[in-house]
Amino acid sequence: MRIHVACLLAVGLLACSTSRTQAPDAPAPATEGPLPFIADDYGRALEEAKARGLPLFVDTWAPWCHTCLSMKEYVFTDKALARHAGRFVWLELNTDLPQAAGFQEKYPMDFWPTFFIIDPREEKALVRFSGSATVAQLEKLFEDGERAWRGGAQGAEARLARGDALYGEGKPAEAAEAFAQALAEAPADWSRRGRTLESLLAAQYGAKQHEACARKLLEESPRVPRSASLANATTWGLGCALALPPESPARRELLRSAEARAQEVLAPPAIEMPPDDRSGLYEVVVEARKALQDEAGMKATAAEWLGFLEAEAAQAPNPEARTVFDSHRMLAALTLGEPQRAVPAIEQSERDLPNDYNPPARLSSLYRTLGRLDDALAASDRALRKVQGARRLRVLSERASIQMDQGRKDAAVATLQEALAYAQALPKAQVSPRQREALEKRLAELKAK
Template identity: 85%
Template structure:
């Protein structure tokens, strides 16, 4: 399980901020999957869980989140999950929608997707985990949720359950201590070691203990088998070290060691993991090279990354699965200085998914980078016809930048003012103060020009 560095560092274009859309049926997390998800109705799911005496499994997702879409396209559709249908009541929540605001106020979400297993009797979180998962990783998560539901765990399992509960309560520092204790008490071959390390690193990140996170990734990784969990631990570790301030004396050494481990993970023999996870590891490696101001090294990794993504997209079973790779293809191509290389693919995504705002929003940014400003403005308009919620703020901000590039200052100012007015009307749980402040700063700078 993992969460992409775009969510960690906010480096990905059009990634990892909340939004709302009238999403097409094909993008719902339940879709034609193997589990009987209730869609976007927490009250109904909670009542059903209470009536049936079962814990509640919640998948919080968003249409802009490529990892969420990867889960939908490659995991939740796996028929091997069907045998677990009776273990929980299942709920998927599109956090772009206004009806999800109440859930987000009760259970704040920092990373997408985030999975919750909730005790419906007290609405207490038993397990909270952010990132993607394979079928086998999900099955371990199910077992951990049921163990916490029943109670009575001992040793490392008890510490893992305590960490999960603390993380669910929004106490990442205390959760990290429990996860670390679980690893210390567990035998070397403990089947939960990889999952616990990922939980520990995400909790340390959430507690802003970035140096401790990077060090733990290095310290604990030798005991984790060569697996998706090991790859995800390297992604978390690199993401954490990239958050360290430049003046931190340990930063460069930690970065070098984690980079070396990440290269080992990507080297043969190939680890079985979702393509989206492998792509996330490439992404942090690109950011690491940028941090070290190694332009040549950055482009070498970006070229390998883009080649990998193009190959994965070519064998995707359908347009929804293929579009999982669009945002990372775009970032890799921009890093290479070759935006035109991905334009045809994203234009195809817009044709294939006419109700999805992501392709025209991405095209707007690509066209602007290429100096095709009229096409950029038109693509922005197409995205605005479909997008609402906090994601609309990003599209409006990009539209204002296009108008400013065209020399249309008054229009650019008006667009930012529209974005700010819209931001003030959104539920607080679905737009951050940081987003509002960024828009205000941009508007002030634009007016001053």
């Protein structure tokens, strides 16, 4: 598992990618692949799980989430998963759609993608797992979910199951304690050590135990073999160090140590993991070097990162898979001070995927950075014709910035008022109070100018 820090740090960009944007209120087609996913119908999936006496596996995703799309294009399509089709009832849920609001109210989530394994008898989350996973990691997740479903685990396995249940209930601090106990009790060669460390650091991040999270990475990672789990845990741990406030006495030391650990993980021999995961590790290294005021190191890593992304995109089997890399290509190019380098790829994505709002939304930001304000506004128009859910607020906010750059304060005020009205109309589970407050603050500041 790994959650990409683009979705955590955000940096004001559309941080993730998709190819499956639908018209409002329309369910997405089920993923084509070896697992029989039901699309965007929790009620139907729940009843089927009850009728078949099986736990329910839920993939919650969003059209803006490049990690979600990476899972869809590079992992859930793997034929090796076909042998697991009968273990669960499978549901994929696009959280941009209004019909997902009920599920989100029942099972709040902070990171995308998040996978749930649910006991349909009580609608209780047995496992809640945030981020990406390889096939092998998914298979461990399946085993852990079934073990929790059956009950009877002992020792470290029982601690892990308890941590999963607590995290599923939205209790990250208590979950972190259970995961830490599992690591403490487990034998050195425990096969769940990497998976448990990932879950522990995710829970600590969610509980805002950022210093403990970064220190736990440094303490436990030497005990985890070189693997996708190690890479994912390193991303979490370095992300925790980055989340420490600048005035924290431990921040600089933890950033240096965790960044050095990340460099070891990126170094040869290459760990087998999805390219999207490797890209996320590059991202936190770039952010760490920026925080450490190492501009030369930041630029060098960004150049290496962008070269990696361009090579991976060139090998992508289809346009959907290629757009997995768009948001990070944009971020790496901006870090290098070369935004134009990302423009042709994202323009190609818009041509290839005309129903996807992400390419024009990203282009509006890139064009604005390049001073092409009329092109930026036109791209914003194209994105707004397609975008829905909370992501529409981001597109409207960027549009207001374009209008301000054009010297059109009244138009920018009207756009932010439109965004606030839209935010008020969204289900509460699909837009956070922090998003509304940020829009209100920005509108007030703009009116005061």
